[in-house]
Amino acid sequence: MPHDSSPASEPVALTLSVPPRAARGLTADLVRPVSADPGVEVLDLALDDEAVSEFLVRIVHGDSGFVARADSGERALAGVAATVAALCGEDIRAALGAPDIRFLAGLKPPAVEAFREVLLAIETREVAAVTAALAPLGG
Structure with a gap:
């Protein structure tokens, strides 16, 4: 039986990595229409600020998000x-009363991802108006 005397090919180094996920705004x-379930x-969010604050303090430390x-x-x-x-440990009631649009628009991708894992959607009967109100945050 003939023996192949050609030299073995050298291994090629490959770098395998998962491509980065596109950053979500x-x-x-x-924003989406109200769903049945x-x-x-x-x-x-029509609840008073204290009820909203209590809900957020509880939910941001849980295992699931909310709508x-x-x-x-x-x-x-x-x-x-x-x-x-709530996620940053800041004053929730102050944020409800005077949202800091500049701060929110400047959040870095890891903070945005943490936010999106907690607040899954905003449901409304006024999709266009709510979407327009959130536009300054940069989508």
Whole structure:
């Protein structure tokens, strides 16, 4: 039986890695119409600030996210700000009363991902108005 005397080919070094996931924007695809059963807890942003704060303190330290419901863009923006404040250990009521749009728009991708894992969606009957109110956050 003939023997192949050609030298063995050298191994080629490969670097295998998972391609980075495209960064999601803070509010990209966050707003949707009200659903009959969102499958997770629902926070009605029409509740008073204390009830919203209590809910957020509890949910951000849990294992699942939630869906917020808002009737206005102003309250949806407040809900986004309050959720970020809860995650950062900041004053939730202050964020509800005066959302810091500049701060929210400047969040880094890891903070955005943490936020999106908690606030899964904002449901509303006013999708266009709520989406427009959140536009300054950069989508």
